Amino acid sequence: MAMNFRIIVGTVGSKTGMWSRSQPTPIESCSPYEIYEALIIPDNQIVVAAWYLFDGSYRPGNGLFNGSINFFVGKIELYGGESWDGIYDGINDLPVAGWTPVTANLFATVVITKNVPSARQILNVTTDLGGTFIWDDASDVNPEGTWEVVYAYNEVPDAFHLLTSSIGIDIQGGTDLNTEVGTIENVYIQGTYEIQRWTTTITSPTEIKTLANIDVQPIESVVIESDPEDPDAVDFTQLDPTAPITLYWELENANIMIPAIITITTYYLEFIIDVYLLRLIRAKGKVPVAIKLNGGTQFEGQVLAGTLEILFFDGTGVYKISSGRRNDLIYVEEDVTEEFKIPDPTIKTGYIGT
Amino acid sequence: MPSSYRDHNPLVLDSFSGLWARGDVDTTPLDHFAECVNIKFVGDSSIETRDGIDISQVGQPPTPNIVRAYNYPTKDSNTLLVLSIKDDGTTGEIYHLVDEHITYGPILTLPDMMDFACIPYAGRAYISPFKSYLNDKGLNVEKGLEGEFLYVYAGDGTAARKAAGSQLASGNIDIAIGGPGHTDPGIHIFAVVSETISGYLTPPALNEKFTTEAVQSVSFGNIPTSGNPNVTKRHIVATKVIDPKVFNGDLNGYQFFFIPNATIPNNTTIFLNDVSFFDQDLIDDATHLLDNYEEIPAGAALSLFHDRLCLFAPFDLPSTALISEIGEPEAINKINGIIAMPPDGNPLTNGQELRDLLYVFKRSRTVAFIDNGEEPSLWPMVSIDNALGTCVHGIATVLDSGSSTVDYLIVATFQGISLFNGRYISPELSWKIETFWNALDRNQFRRIQIVNAPIQKELYIVLPDGRVLCCNYSDGMDPKSVCWVPWTYVVPMSTVAILNIDEIILGARLFELMLSPMDT
Numbered sequence: 001m002a003m004n005f006r007i008i009v010g011t012v013g014s015k016t017g018m019w020s021r022s023q024p025t026p027i028e029s030c031s032p033y034e035i036y037e038a039l040i041i042p043d044n045q046i047v048v049a050a051w052y053l054f055d056g057s058y059r060p061g062n063g064l065f066n067g068s069i070n071f072f073v074g075k076i077e078l079y080g081g082e083s084w085d086g087i088y089d090g091i092n093d094l095p096v097a098g099w100t101p102v103t104a105n106l107f108a109t110v111v112i113t114k115n116v117p118s119a120r121q122i123l124n125v126t127t128d129l130g131g132t133f134i135w136d137d138a139s140d141v142n143p144e145g146t147w148e149v150v151y152a153y154n155e156v157p158d159a160f161h162l163l164t165s166s167i168g169i170d171i172q173g174g175t176d177l178n179t180e181v182g183t184i185e186n187v188y189i190q191g192t193y194e195i196q197r198w199t200t201t202i203t204s205p206t207e208i209k210t211l212a213n214i215d216v217q218p219i220e221s222v223v224i225e226s227d228p229e230d231p232d233a234v235d236f237t238q239l240d241p242t243a244p245i246t247l248y249w250e251l252e253n254a255n256i257m258i259p260a261i262i263t264i265t266t267y268y269l270e271f272i273i274d275v276y277l278l279r280l281i282r283a284k285g286k287v288p289v290a291i292k293l294n295g296g297t298q299f300e301g302q303v304l305a306g307t308l309e310i311l312f313f314d315g316t317g318v319y320k321i322s323s324g325r326r327n328d329l330i331y332v333e334e335d336v337t338e339e340f341k342i343p344d345p346t347i348k349t350g351y352i353g354t
Numbered sequence: 355m356p357s358s359y360r361d362h363n364p365l366v367l368d369s370f371s372g373l374w375a376r377g378d379v380d381t382t383p384l385d386h387f388a389e390c391v392n393i394k395f396v397g398d399s400s401i402e403t404r405d406g407i408d409i410s411q412v413g414q415p416p417t418p419n420i421v422r423a424y425n426y427p428t429k430d431s432n433t434l435l436v437l438s439i440k441d442d443g444t445t446g447e448i449y450h451l452v453d454e455h456i457t458y459g460p461i462l463t464l465p466d467m468m469d470f471a472c473i474p475y476a477g478r479a480y481i482s483p484f485k486s487y488l489n490d491k492g493l494n495v496e497k498g499l500e501g502e503f504l505y506v507y508a509g510d511g512t513a514a515r516k517a518a519g520s521q522l523a524s525g526n527i528d529i530a531i532g533g534p535g536h537t538d539p540g541i542h543i544f545a546v547v548s549e550t551i552s553g554y555l556t557p558p559a560l561n562e563k564f565t566t567e568a569v570q571s572v573s574f575g576n577i578p579t580s581g582n583p584n585v586t587k588r589h590i591v592a593t594k595v596i597d598p599k600v601f602n603g604d605l606n607g608y609q610f611f612f613i614p615n616a617t618i619p620n621n622t623t624i625f626l627n628d629v630s631f632f633d634q635d636l637i638d639d640a641t642h643l644l645d646n647y648e649e650i651p652a653g654a655a656l657s658l659f660h661d662r663l664c665l666f667a668p669f670d671l672p673s674t675a676l677i678s679e680i681g682e683p684e685a686i687n688k689i690n691g692i693i694a695m696p697p698d699g700n701p702l703t704n705g706q707e708l709r710d711l712l713y714v715f716k717r718s719r720t721v722a723f724i725d726n727g728e729e730p731s732l733w734p735m736v737s738i739d740n741a742l743g744t745c746v747h748g749i750a751t752v753l754d755s756g757s758s759t760v761d762y763l764i765v766a767t768f769q770g771i772s773l774f775n776g777r778y779i780s781p782e783l784s785w786k787i788e789t790f791w792n793a794l795d796r797n798q799f800r801r802i803q804i805v806n807a808p809i810q811k812e813l814y815i816v817l818p819d820g821r822v823l824c825c826n827y828s829d830g831m832d833p834k835s836v837c838w839v840p841w842t843y844v845v846p847m848s849t850v851a852i853l854n855i856d857e858i859i860l861g862a863r864l865f866e867l868m869l870s871p872m873d874t
Contacts, residue, residue, distance in 0.1 A: 315845035317409065317416035318423065318436060318451060321858040325406030330844060331416045337409055343842045345403040348389035349367065350374065350382025 368399050372826070372837030375790035386786070395826045395837045404824070404841050410859060412454045420861030422469055422803075423851040425751070426450070428509040429477035432854050435507070436861060437470050446470070448481065450511065458511035466499060469746070469800070473656040475663065475683050478552055479507040481514055482665060484654040484746070486800055489699065494797050496746045497701050498652030498668045506552050506684065515584060517684045519550050520648045521559035525578030529564040535571025535630030540595035542566055543605050547612070547640055548580045548621075549587040554684035557643045558591050561605035566595075573627040580621055590616035590626060591640040594633040606644070611636030642679070645687045650676065654746050657705040659712040660725050664705050666714070672701030675714060677730035690729035695721055703746050708763055709776060715743040717799070718768060720778075742767045742778050747803035750813060751852060764813065766802050771815065773831070783825070785833035790840075794818055803849055809856040820846025822860065 317331045327339040367384060372395065374386035382388040394404045411417065422437040434451040438460075446467030447460035468485035483502050486494040507514040529544055542565070545558035566572055574590060593608040613636065616629045653665035653676065663683035665676040674694040679685040695702060695714060704715040712723040712733075720738040723730075750764035763774040770784035770791045784791050794802075798818035805814045813825035822841040829835040849861035 316418045316420060316862045316864055318411055318420055318434070319407040319860045319862065320410045320853075321405050321860065322408040323405050325408060326403070328406045328843060329408050331409060335415075340844050342392050342403055342406055343844065345392040346390060347370075347387045347393060347401065350384065350386065350388045351380040 370395065370399065370401050370837070372839050373787055373790065375787040376785070377789065390839050392841055393839055394824070395828070395839070398829065404839075407843065407860060410454055411451065411457065414455065414457055417449050417451070417457060419863045421446070421848055421863055422747075423849040423859055423861045424472040424479075425474075425851045425853055425859075426472065426479050426509070427474050427477075433509075434851060434853065434859060435472055435479055435481070436849075437467065439468075439863065446483065448507075448514070450507070450509070461507055461511070462505055462514040464499065464502060467502075469496070471654060471656040471665075471746070473658060473663065475658065477509055479509065479514075480517060480656055480663060480683060481505040481507055482652045482654070482656055484652060484667075492797075494800060495672070495699075495701050496654040496667065496703065496800055497672045498654055498665075500669045502652040504650040504652060504665060504684075508551070517552070517650050518554055518646065518648055518686075519548070519556050519582050519584065519684075521556040522546055522548060522578050522580055523559070525560055525576070527560050527562055527577050528575040529562055530573050530575070531567055532571035532573035532628040534569060535628055536569060537566040537572060537631060538595045538633045539566055539568040541598055541601055542595060543593045543608055543610070544572075544574070545591050545610060545640075546577060547589040547591050547643065548582070548585045549589060550582065550584040550684075551586045552584070552684060553682065555589070555640070555643055555682070556648070557646060558610050558640055563605060571628040571630040573625070573629070575625045577618065577624045577626065579624065585621045586619075588618045588621065589613075589640075590629065592616075592631070592636065594636055610640040610643075612638040612640050614638075642687055643685065645689050646691075647676070647686045647688055650684065650686055654701060655704045657707065657712075659705070659707045662730075664712065666705050667701040667703065673697040673716075675702055675705060687729070690731040693723055693730050693733055693735070695719070695735070704744050704749055706749050706763055708774070709761065711776075713738065713763075713774075715748075715765075717745060718743045720744075720774075722776075738776070739778055742769055742772070745799040745802055747801075748799065750804040750806040752806045752808070764804060764806055766799070766804055766815070768796055768799070771804075771813070771825070781833050783831070783833055783836060784838070786836075787838045790838075801848065805850045805852045805858065807852055807856055807858060810858075814850045814858055814860075816847050816850045816860075820848065820862075822847050822850065 315330045315332065319329075322329075326342070328342055329337050330340050332338045365384065369385040370387070371383070371385045372387065373390050374382045374388065379388045392404045393401045396402055409416065417436055417438050419439040419441075420436050421439055424435045426433045426435045431452070433453070436449050436451060438447050438449060439445070440447060445463060445465050446469075448462040448467075448470065449457055449459035450461055451457050462481060462483075464483050466485055467483040469483075471482040471484060473480050482504050483499040484496055485499055486496050489495050504517040505514040506517040527544065527546060541563060543561050543563050545561045547558050548556040550556075560578065564572070577588060579585075580588070590613050591610040592613050593610055596608060613629060613631045616626060616631070618626055650665065651668040651670065654667035654672075655665075657664045657666070659677070661680050663678040663686075665686070666674075668674065668676065671692075671694075673696065674692050676686045677691050677693060679687070679691070693712075693714070695716065698716075698719075700716045700718070702714055703717055706713050706715075710725070712725065714721050714723060719740055720743050722736045722738050723733045724736065725733055744765045744767055748766035761775060762779075764783070765772050765774045765778070767778065767782070769778075770782035770788060772782040772784075773779040795818050801816065801818040803816045807814065811826060811828045813823075813827070815823040815825070817823055817840070820843075822843075824839050824841055826837040826839075827835065829837075843860075843862070845862035846864075847860045848863040851859040851861075853859050
């Protein structure tokens with residue numbers, strides 16, 4: 001399934017950076033503090049200051065700004081796409097991580113307030129996580145005005161880090177930048193990524209079983225149990241099957257990416273968690289994920305339902321049908337195999353009536 | 355217990371005939387299932403859970419991300435060739451699985467090799483890398499990998515090499531009168547032909563004119579060796595006597611023949627002395643070698659017909675097939691070794707011999723070529739079906755060859771699984787599951803692969819979505835008698851092969867790779 005997305009840049013977090021002068025030699029540099037002064041950053045806006053303080057005076061450009069401005073993602077909007085069934089409401093922040101867009105562009109409104117030739121030298125915008133965006137219109141000689149610009153990406157940014165670590169953006173100037181030239185507003189990244197889906201099923205609050213279905217073969221899951229001795233452990237009586245429940249993923253190892261959009265639907269004895277994978281990540285081994293339930297219970301707050309170990313495995317390989325075998329033996333890791341139940345043998349007759 | 359409730363008669367369900375997916379679900383016959391998955395049929399009235407799968411590689415790292423598998427009978431065993439996609443999602447590697455404990459390879463690594471065609475021949479395997487290309491209508495079409503070639507694998511773990519080869523590029527042979535012997539006196543043109551380990555003969559090269567004498571043999575010296583390490587022999591070829599009155603000086607303009615016994619059985623010796631022959635001994639023609647491909651472009655399908663190798667849908671000529679000389683699979687004439695269907699934007703997808711005809715398929719068209727004893731380019735084409743065709747792996751493999759069984763083919767068409775005996779038999783074999791079949795993504799039909807296991811009396815069809823569709827024909831191979839059921843696995847299956855008569859091999863890959871940029 002192809003989905004379109006838009007990441008809205010939210011609150012500015014921190015900024016550090018350094019101007020360095022590349023010409024004439026010797027290289028001159030200024031401290032991060034000076035850069036801090038050079039950047040005026042109101043909410044959701046970046047002011048590009050094209051000057052730097054050196055040796056007690058402002059110096060003209062001939063330098064590059066090599067710093068970063070960190071944003072926290074305000075929200076990610078999903079729109080368009082096919083077969084999207086409204087799991088994500090488009091309003092709340094999306095618990096999305098670990099996907100890699102198929103295509104992505106960074107959009108921004110650039111307001112150039114100083115009509116100086118050097119203002120055109122806003123050349124590159126790069127994320128500190130690898131995405132590099134190039135402003136194709138940067139060569140405009142007389143740039144004063146408001147520009148809707150699109151930065152085509154030439155490296156795929158990693159949205160997992162954009163989300164969890166904030167977006168880091170480097171504004172890279174060119175030569176002769178000697179004054180504040182304007183602002184960049186309404187920064188967002190928009191593109192397309194691929195989604196795959198698998199479903200987990202909680203059969204009871206204290207026993208979570210996950211079942212891989214045909215859509216998600218590369219991922220198998222394991223049974224976990226909530227600790228009954230834990231005073232905060234959730235039990236069936238506390239859960240309101242008619243109320244929505246929020247489920248959180250918390251990774252113990254943030255280096256392993258769990259790409260998912262999740263939602264939970266409750267029935268009387270069964271809780272269906274739909275997990276939409278945003279392009280499968282080829283992680284291997286068991287990945288512990290803390291499962292927390294929030295809301296939908298008779299109490300306020302959040303309880304730990306247990307820890308789900310999702311077994312990411314590369315089950316690919318060469319197999320043979322074995323007559324009389326009652327399970328599927330699957331390669332899990334290089335030297336490890338595991339027996340898997342044959343997925344739900346089922347028959348259903350047609351209408352029987354007279 | 356009453357025999358019946360009021361106005362209701364008891365029903366006995368004692369026959370299970372598999373999936374029925376045709377029309378409204380309420381029309382499902384009582385002996386069929388509206389839904390079924392992961393079962394197998396036992397006799398006429400029983401079902402049970404399908405058989406599990408076991409690993410096929412033991413004591414060695416499993417070959418991951420399998421895209422394609424072919425049965426590969428070597429000189430002494432039944433083995434497998436499998437295509438694995440590397441983690442980068444863009445490079446294909448072919449491995450040779452000798453048995454469950456021994457794997458050779460990769461024997462061939464190529465960027466962009468998304469799939470490959472393979473045909474075994476004389477213990478060797480001919481391998482043609484191909485991939486799907488998006489045409490301007492957004493359809494996947496399969497053609498030989500651009501800029502790539504047909505490869506040949508010897509089956510011994512050494513890397514596959516390009517099929518065919520180049521003629522000797524430089525050098526001059528010294529020709530002199532040899533010891534007492536015999537030739538037809540007069541002007542001859544001599545040349546050298548190299549022979550590779552797989553029997554391929556390069557075009558004649560290093561042509562030299564020489565006048566022989568009646569009672570003398572001919573000796574050759576300074577015969578260059580080939581830089582191709584696969585060359586194992588060199589042959590001296592010659593023209594018949596040329597009348598000096600008509601000789602025009604063109605050393606390439608005359609017909610060459612192999613001189614009997616004028617063979618150097620290695621690639622090291624640089625002389626061959628005292629060769630005697632008469633013109634009437636010059637029977638085996640070598641001239642056609644001049645027009646052979648020295649590098650055979652890759653195609654999307656391979657087949658054998660009348661002991662000729664047939665390669666379908668090369669990148670630049672997707673509506674054509676390249677046909678080799680009889681018994682010389684690497685000798686394909688660039689002029690008369692080509693057959694073609696009318697170009698319509700759809701490449702050839704497959705080809706198969708049946709009843710002495712070569713049937714050639716596009717995705718929705720079928721024709722036949724008749725071997726009339728002439729060169730392939732002169733074979734007449736007969737239109738068979740202008741609506742039905744098949745995909746690149748859409749003809750069922752029977753044991754160790756993709757071919758017919760009992761005088762018919764089993765073919766995956768857009769209509770369904772059809773029996774083909776010179777025409778598509780109607781209704782199609784998959785008539786009972788028409789709705790199911792029509793729901794498959796036609797643009798992904800390249801992923802369909804079929805195996806016919808006559809011992810089990812079952813067809814195994816890998817579907818585009820990673821499921822395996824099983825067709826049990828214990829009660830007869832006709833649309834009414836066969837029983838269908840889809841099978842699912844925790845990993846998506848991408849390929850199927852049959853080994854050692856009745857061993858069914860399945861290959862699994864990550865879905866992720868199905869979305870890779872290479873895999874459009």
